[in-house]
Amino acid sequence: MPSQTVSQDDAETAVRTLILWAGDDPDREGLIETPGRVARSYRELFAGYENDPRAYLERTFEEVGGYDELVVLSGIRVVSFCEHHMLPVLGKAHVGYLPTNRVVGISKLARVVQGFARRLQIQEKLTAEIAGAIDEVLEPKGVGVVIEAEHSCMTLRGVNNPGAFLTTSRLTGVIRDDARTRQEFLRLARGE
Ligand SMILES: [Zn+2]
Numbered sequence: 001m002p003s004q005t006v007s008q009d010d011a012e013t014a015v016r017t018l019i020l021w022a023g024d025d026p027d028r029e030g031l032i033e034t035p036g037r038v039a040r041s042y043r044e045l046f047a048g049y050e051n052d053p054r055a056y057l058e059r060t061f062e063e064v065g066g067y068d069e070l071v072v073l074s075g076i077r078v079v080s081f082c083e084h085h086m087l088p089v090l091g092k093a094h095v096g097y098l099p100t101n102r103v104v105g106i107s108k109l110a111r112v113v114q115g116f117a118r119r120l121q122i123q124e125k126l127t128a129e130i131a132g133a134i135d136e137v138l139e140p141k142g143v144g145v146v147i148e149a150e151h152s153c154m155t156l157r158g159v160n161n162p163g164a165f166l167t168t169s170r171l172t173g174v175i176r177d178d179a180r181t182r183q184e185f186l187r188l189a190r191g192e
Helices: 009-020 034-045 053-057 106-117 121-136 173-177 177-188
Strands: 071-082 088-098 142-151 166-171
Touching: 009 034, 053 106, 053 121, 053 173, 071 106, 071 121, 071 142, 071 177, 088 106, 088 121, 088 173, 088 177, 106 121, 106 177, 121 142, 121 166, 142 177
Parallel strands: none
Antiparallel strands: 071 088, 088 142, 142 166
């Protein structure tokens, strides 16, 4: 990761420049506080650079009482930004795994999604990164990640196609290779 050498002031100046460039007056009353607000919002929306999301998965529970079925958390809110236009990518992630002998608190799965999403991303890479982190840290028998998202760069501008969703998936291990497990994951991911 590149080191943080840009100050809050530098970021605010950049937003001010964009306001001027758009054709407005950054000194008028309604806009005077805007560069500060934008920089603070971006700090929150790009908070994924501050942590390694794998760290959320490191506290696991080994007493699973013989549980050896799929664990699936569906409908996790995805708020990300496309790296090509810096416009929002909004959607849902469905994440599951088949544990070996370790499980993780379910809120941690959502945090992993959020940690990788709050960066400049492409959806394909985001999907693979979430699956890769779960695979690496929990070493389950298989991982499944499906993301469905609307890309503002396509729905608000350009081809202007509202309602178009991009679906990406990454399946590993038995969730990829065993047809029954895969179908079970996809059924639970759809919330059925
Ligand atoms: Zn884009």
